[in-house]
Amino acid sequence: MSLSSATSDLPARRKLRLDPRSAALIEASVIPLAALLASALIFSLFLTLLGKDPIRFFALVWTGGVASSFSFQNTLQRAAPLILTGLAFAVPARIGMTLLGAEGALVLGGLASALVAIPMVLAGWPVWLGLPIMALAAMAVGGVWMGIAGWLRHYRGVNETISSLLLTYIAVAIMNFLVEGVFRDPGSTNKASTMPLGPDWRIGDMPGTSVHWGLAAGVIIAVLLWVLMERTTFGFAARIAGGNLRAAQAQGLAVGKLAVASCAIAGACAGLAGFFEVTAVHGQANASLAAQYGFTGILVAFLARQNPLAVVPVALLFGALGASGGLIQRRMDMPDATMLVLQGIIFVTLLVSETLYGRLPFLSTEQAGDRT
Amino acid sequence: MTMTSLSRRSLLKSGAAALAASALPLGAARAQDGITIGAIYVGPRDDFGWNQSHAAAMDILREVPGVSVVEEENVPETDAVAKSMESMINLDGANLILATSFGYYNPFVLDVAAKYPEVQLRHCAPLWNPDTDPKNAGSYFSYLNQAHYVNGVAAGLSSASGKLGFIAAKPVQTVLSNCNSFLLGARSVNPNATVQVIFTGSWSMPVREAEATNALIDADCDVISCHVDSPKVVIETAEARGVKSCGHNADQRALAPNGFITGAESKWSTTYKIYAEALMSGETVPNLIAGGYHNDMVMNTPFGAGATPEAITAAGAAIEALKGGKPIYVGPLKDNTGKLVIEGEMDNYAPELEKMNYLLDGVIGSTT
Amino acid sequence: MSDAIFMVLMAMLGGAIRVSTPFLLVALGETLTEKSGRINLGLEGNLVLGAMIAYATSYSTGSPWLGVLAAGLAGMVLSAGHGWICKLPKVNDIAVGIAFMNLGTGLAFFFGKPFIQPTAPRLDAIALGAWSSNPQVQQALKVNPLFFVGLGLAVLLWWMLKNTRWGLIIRMTGDSAASARAMGVSVDRVRLLATSAGGFFAGIGGAFLSLYYPGSWSESLSSGQGLMAVALVIFARWNPIRCVWAALLFGASGALGPALQSIGFSKGYYFFNAAPYILTLVIMVLSARSQKAAHEAPGELSIVK
CATH class of the missing domain: 3.40.50.2300 (Response regulator)
Incomplete structure (x- = not known):
């Protein structure tokens, strides 16, 4: 940009001249951290105006989200579904699609895994065989559900933002209909649920922790999707299509297939989150599957700037806010919505900070003028 | 899902306990060092309904010397509630946790009860099974x-x-x-x-x-x-x-x-007073309290x-x-x-x- | 049987009028915003914040119409924030919208706690069905003035966008920022104003929820109506008059579930309750392919590029 190219000629800056890659890396860490600091300051002002002590507030966030082994594991556990739903938004976003449907794919994926498990549990199949089948079913159903939005977009011209949102409401209706109808366990008198899978079929926590395996799965898939988007032809093609659809079509890229595939990958991620909700958390499928993880994932993905690797730390940040929210209610006599306000402020501040990318004067590089 | 079969006798027994407790003024009990009771609600605590009925009963307990009350509202029926309970135990030293929404029980209350045997957990629905469920868990509910x-x-x-x-x-x-x-x-x-x-x-x-x-x-x-x-x-x-x-x-x-x-309306204060009473006098907190009009647990x-x-x-x-x-x-x-x-x-x-x-x-x- | 059908139809008519107003106001606000070339996904935040502010103002001052005004202003301030941030380079308007949805909802819940309990003065309805002796007709035709505000606004917007200099400037800004700039138009200012005005309408939509129907402030008041209304704009293809039809259709189909149960037809009520979503999707699938749809979208809109 003009500012940095103007200053890059000054001799005093020469020491700081960096190759573009490390400049980008520094930028990507300095800017969000500065934005987080700024949002903390804004929120402190908010608290001070309300007569609350900001230092106490942040000390409690630290206590509740990070300080002890219990608190940190609380954060990790809450982050687990958000990594997967964050990825579910981030992947199609790279191809320029705004998909609001992860919630629906999670719900139906979870339901599918609980349903395929029932005959296996009854037939006494080994768990090591059953769990992967459940996971595959969840990913397949979630993938197809979101794939519909991609297919409708490309082949019928239906806007994917609205169709995925509609599909989410429809998915919740389907889940409720089936869970309260044909697949209702007769024992679930006061909260309609599918048949409980029993303790053997609960996947349990990672060894030495009280955090379920969904976290590990989320991190592994984040890495895999990063490789897919950054290091493969598929990812390259998706990014071209996301940058300029017409140019991509002109180059003969199968844009339709890319769109459907991205949506299906997204749906599979959300479906997998549903699988973990069933096998690690609830032990059955019921209305609690619709716990807004799909919608929170949208925030996570935006703050991670659609980068699959960055989704992980951002999900941890949200996990920490969730983990300490209860403590704030209990100790400071503030409503649960306090954390929503803080989230909103963080989100807005981080988005404002996007404008700083490529404009930090001290990060000028030889090529600074070329970057846009 | 486990179902409890309640005998009429156990109900009458708890009814008697309820009457006995309500006859005792709470403040007169010999307070221990102080007990902490945590309550978890699924919605806002002033919703003119279910959550408010519990919160209003907790407000009565709040006035009792030696009892401190910690509360969380809008806690969904997911692992969030397990973590909220654990957080109350680990960070606030809660002695008793009241989980007031139906879907909190299985598996969340059961898991937390098994993990923290020294803490009492009570859940508001007829789900506790004396044969299979942890002894430090329990149920209370009213026949509304x-x-x-x-x-x-x-x-x-x-x-x-x-x-x-x-x-x-x-x-x-x-x-x-x-x-x-x-x-x-x-x-x-x-x-x-x-x-x-x-x-x-x-x-x-x-x-x-x-x-x-x-x-x-x-x-x-x-x-x-x-x-x-x-x-x-x-x-x-x-x-x-x-x-x-x-x-x-x-x-x-x-x-x-x-x-x-x-x-x-349910009268949760009847149950909550029994719990506070038992904790302060060092007695066992009853596992099961249930009832209706005959033991002052519902009202119009x-x-x-x-x-x-x-x-x-x-x-x-x-x-x-x-x-x-x-x-x-x-x-x-x-x-x-x-x-x-x-x-x-x-x-x-x-x-x-x-x-x-x-x-x-x-x-x-x-x-x- | 014909009685029952009459009842369901009456309920759907009544439902269309009662339930559609917030959808209509939010959709019109979004239409104006999107016509200027920006998308504000955050009007759900305006709706919820507007609902809370309207209720709180009506409760504190005793005047529900002052509540409506306050709700509009709150919505405007929120959207002005959106408009201002989006003019910064490299900022994604969809993301900012979601951020403001979060912030607006959070502020509404945070400051709304003391207003869940009290009963505030509410808006009155105009009884248009007084001519009929049928109580159901009378009930269905009890219409809140804000519904007419919405209808009038739709016609006004349609006319303004089509026939006035302002309308031309907004459409030009939305279709091609470069040509608008070439004409000496400040693209950022036009978008800021269009977004703020749109936010005002959405705030009023919230006031309708808390002050008329269902007529109470609570945290579950909206259940995503603002988000859905934003989606309806794409369905209505950026045409204010079609927004009216979309909102009415959505309201009527929303009344279908309870109405069918009230005549004893309740099998599968989850699907009747989801009727608005299913119907919208089906209509979109059937109609979206037309070449017209692509032609009508504002060219600058990130969501349709």
């Missing part, structure tokens, strides 16, 4: 359908058309039992009374609850009652349309100055302007009869598909009633 039966008696004598409306969140046992008892109450005073039910499919969805209220009134119902988390919209919409209403879970009299008849909201004098008299008599153990479900009763569901007389605490999955003949509506 008894108060809905009284609602029905008062509504049946306050209605001109005999057509009553009921807005229900989901077709689950407690909701069905409340709706059926409402019908039987009304039929005890008006054999031609009917109850028309609309399921909204969600515990809290104000626009659809208002739509359902309007639809019922358009179908000529002139008394509206409900079982949703937060009945404010239902009661206010009925009042605005000029029809009468019966409340649920909290005192909604002020919302309908012209048409309010009475309402069904004081009558509003919509109740006719006959309704007030008959409802008062119905309350006395319930205290004396008069059964609500007296067979033969058919469901509204014509199937015989209750043959003889059912004790008000009969375990069979916990399996209710039907709407009785006289209720217009379907559970699926």
